[in-house]
Amino acid sequence: MAETSKKNPMDMVFASVTGIASVTVIIFIIGILYVLIAESSLAIKQFGVIKFLTSTDWDPVKNSFGALTNIYGTVITTILSMVFAIPVAIGIAIFVTEISPNVLKGPIGIAIELLAAIPSIIYGMWGLFTLSPIMSTYIEPFLKKITTGIPFVSILFQGTPMGIDILTASVILSIMIIPFTASIARDSFNLTPSVVKESAYAIGATQWEVVKNVVIPYSKLGVFGGIVLSLGRALGETMAVAFVLGNNHRITTSLLDAAATITVTLANEFAEADTDIYLSSLFYLALVLFVLSFITLALAKFFLLKAERKYSRG
Amino acid sequence: MTHERRRKIEGIIALTFSTLAAFLGLFWLVFILGDVLIHGVKALNLGLFINDPAPAGVDGGGLRNAFIGQLMITICATLIGVPVGVLGGTFLAEYARGRTIARIISILADIMVSVPSIVIGTFIYAVLVKPIGHFNGWAGAFALAIIMIPVVLRTTEDMLSLVPWTIREAAFALGAPYYKVITQVVYRAAATGILTGILLSIARVAGETAPLLFTSFNNSFYSLNMNGPISSLTVTIFQYAMGPYDSWHSQAWAAAFVITIFILLLTITGRLIIKWRYR
Numbered sequence: 001m002a003e004t005s006k007k008n009p010m011d012m013v014f015a016s017v018t019g020i021a022s023v024t025v026i027i028f029i030i031g032i033l034y035v036l037i038a039e040s041s042l043a044i045k046q047f048g049v050i051k052f053l054t055s056t057d058w059d060p061v062k063n064s065f066g067a068l069t070n071i072y073g074t075v076i077t078t079i080l081s082m083v084f085a086i087p088v089a090i091g092i093a094i095f096v097t098e099i100s101p102n103v104l105k106g107p108i109g110i111a112i113e114l115l116a117a118i119p120s121i122i123y124g125m126w127g128l129f130t131l132s133p134i135m136s137t138y139i140e141p142f143l144k145k146i147t148t149g150i151p152f153v154s155i156l157f158q159g160t161p162m163g164i165d166i167l168t169a170s171v172i173l174s175i176m177i178i179p180f181t182a183s184i185a186r187d188s189f190n191l192t193p194s195v196v197k198e199s200a201y202a203i204g205a206t207q208w209e210v211v212k213n214v215v216i217p218y219s220k221l222g223v224f225g226g227i228v229l230s231l232g233r234a235l236g237e238t239m240a241v242a243f244v245l246g247n248n249h250r251i252t253t254s255l256l257d258a259a260a261t262i263t264v265t266l267a268n269e270f271a272e273a274d275t276d277i278y279l280s281s282l283f284y285l286a287l288v289l290f291v292l293s294f295i296t297l298a299l300a301k302f303f304l305l306k307a308e309r310k311y312s313r314g
Numbered sequence: 315m316t317h318e319r320r321r322k323i324e325g326i327i328a329l330t331f332s333t334l335a336a337f338l339g340l341f342w343l344v345f346i347l348g349d350v351l352i353h354g355v356k357a358l359n360l361g362l363f364i365n366d367p368a369p370a371g372v373d374g375g376g377l378r379n380a381f382i383g384q385l386m387i388t389i390c391a392t393l394i395g396v397p398v399g400v401l402g403g404t405f406l407a408e409y410a411r412g413r414t415i416a417r418i419i420s421i422l423a424d425i426m427v428s429v430p431s432i433v434i435g436t437f438i439y440a441v442l443v444k445p446i447g448h449f450n451g452w453a454g455a456f457a458l459a460i461i462m463i464p465v466v467l468r469t470t471e472d473m474l475s476l477v478p479w480t481i482r483e484a485a486f487a488l489g490a491p492y493y494k495v496i497t498q499v500v501y502r503a504a505a506t507g508i509l510t511g512i513l514l515s516i517a518r519v520a521g522e523t524a525p526l527l528f529t530s531f532n533n534s535f536y537s538l539n540m541n542g543p544i545s546s547l548t549v550t551i552f553q554y555a556m557g558p559y560d561s562w563h564s565q566a567w568a569a570a571f572v573i574t575i576f577i578l579l580l581t582i583t584g585r586l587i588i589k590w591r592y593r
Contacts, residue, residue, distance in 0.1 A: 014493035018405035021398045022416075025423045025467065028460055032429075032437045039440045059434070091335025099329055100336070110585070112480045114342045117581040119521020121548050122570050125555045126346050126494055129353075129563070175342050182339065208325035229428065236430025238524040239548075243555065261522070263432050270436065271528045288434040305421075 032290060035145035040284035043275055054301060058249035058260075060269075065281035067288055069249040073166070073259040074289070077241060078234045080170035080255070081177060082309050086227060088174075089181035093223075094211055096182075107157040109186075116179035127172040135171070136163030140256055143167075158254040167255040169245040176240050177230040184226025184304075188219035191311045221310060225303030232296035234287060238263035262289045323590055347574070354571020357564035366536045373561045379536040383545040384573075387451055387530055388520050390540065391458035395519075396512055398459070399466025403508075406467070407474035408496055420471060422466035422541035434460050439528045450541035454530025458519040465518055469511025473504040476592075510584045512566045517580035521547035522575060547573050 037044075043052065047065060055066020096108055140161030147154045192215045200210045216223070246258025247268045262285050273279040361376045368375025402419075410416035434457050442453040476502050485495040501508070531543040532553060547569045554566035 022402035
């Protein structure tokens with residue numbers, strides 16, 4: 001192919017045009033990084049790196065800004081939603097690949113894909129109008145009741161159940177990431193060669209033992225990659241949590257309190273920032289989020305590529 | 315209890331749990347979709363599509379400005395994003411096939427697909443809103459295009475890679491230069507796949523809200539001017555749902571209904587085409 005491309009001048013043109021189009025991806029990544037650093041330079045100069053990342057100040061009136069409350073909110077909602085989502089997602093993958101009769105495989109696969117296609121704003125709005133009242137009237141008072149008196153655990157459920165809090169936001173986030181994790185886990189499970197599974201069955205293993213001792217160990221790298229990928233997505237999710245998290249710049253120990261994530265802060269305050277340092281601090285937050293999610297996603301890609309290589313060899 | 319019995323019971327418990335998990339997934343889908351359908355259909359009426367918003371707090375009015383604005387932003391984003399994505403994917407699958415640069419760009423595009431969309435919004439704000447001095451529709455379209463490009467690029471690359479190399483050799487043997495082979499042979503063979511990728515990428519960006527919040531912003535008046543702030547369905551949903559009025563809430567449900575149906579139809583069409591073509 002190399003020879004033909006050198007002979008014809010039109011071909012050179014087409015090759016360069018397509019080449020430029022593909023390089024835009026690199027340009028965007030470098031461009032985003034450069035622009036965010038440039039725009040946040042004012043805040044970087046004023047607050048530094050360590051101080052900004054560890055300060056809990058977020059005070060537009062006094063023009064004093066720190067990212068810790070936002071980072072805390074992001075991390076806690078992400079971790080909680082992963083805790084809720086991973087078992088369900090892996091359960092779904094096991095069901096679809098091993099248990100389900102063939103008639104059900106199609107519909108459940110489609111259901112997972114549709115769940116993934118619903119835009120995040122719909123999740124957010126549904127969370128605000130439907131899930132949040134359910135959480136505040138039934139689930140949160142119930143959790144409060146059963147945990148009162150248990151040391152440490154009861155701290156998590158202090159305060160009035162309002163439905164606009166970390167717990168509700170995490171539940172919505174978990175519903176959103178279940179399909180991503182489930183579909184990657186399913187694809188990884190499907191790659192287990194049937195010969196390996198059949199030999200386990202032949203020595204008398206039960207269906208669950210085959211899943212536990214053969215399928216999961218065989219596909220753990222891919223599943224892990226899928227989990228990290230969903231983590232990266234959860235970190236940067238905005239609209240699903242913006243409705244139900246409140247926008248509270250405080251570090252709270254109770255899951256029934258409002259909080260703020262980096263994304264929610266950006267969504268709520270970016271268009272209203274009235275001073276240069278305020279806007280610059282918001283860009284700084286965006287930079288932190290970009291770096292954080294880029295590293296997570298790159299790690300996920302690394303694991304998935306490693307898994308791919310392993311399967312194609314084995 | 316014998317060892318065998320215990321193994322069996324353990325198996326039954328574990329498999330029951332994964333079955334329950336699968337039905338929990340289905341449950342959420344039915345719950346969310348059902349809710350959007352019920353509330354949406356109730357709030358749907360012709361006035362929604364032909365009227366502009368009433369003053370805040372006053373009943374009635376519609377979302378014509380948001381429907382038109384959403385359409386314009388999405389179409390412009392598609393017109394920018396699709397050519398760049400398809401051409402970029404062509405480079406990776408054809409001219410740079412097997413080279414390191416193709417692998418690097420392909421991996422970076424995969425990462426770009428999942429980069430937080432709100433970060434792209436802040437980037438576009440700095441590049442296309444701040445220097446101009448006001449929010450504008452083009453900025454929104456560019457933000458969506460940036461999200462679209464890696465999606466289209468990756469599917470195009472994959473679809474072109476599926477076209478057997480021998481088909482290209484047959485065309486080379488007739489003396490065709492590579493660009494003719496690509497545009498007249500390879501593109502035709504992969505057309506359905508590329509089209510599906512485009513459909514799915516439109517479905518992906520049509521529901522995006524975060525990158526529009528501070529690029530195209532919002533506009534409560536009917537506007538076709540892409541150089542000024544322009545309304546979109548998603549940002550309107552955000553504003554109306556968070557707002558205090560019941561009439562706003564029901565219009566937000568109606569808008570959510572329309573956008574969900576649109577996106578699910580696109581997604582299902584895309585999946586059906588894949589199923590029918592690449593079995």
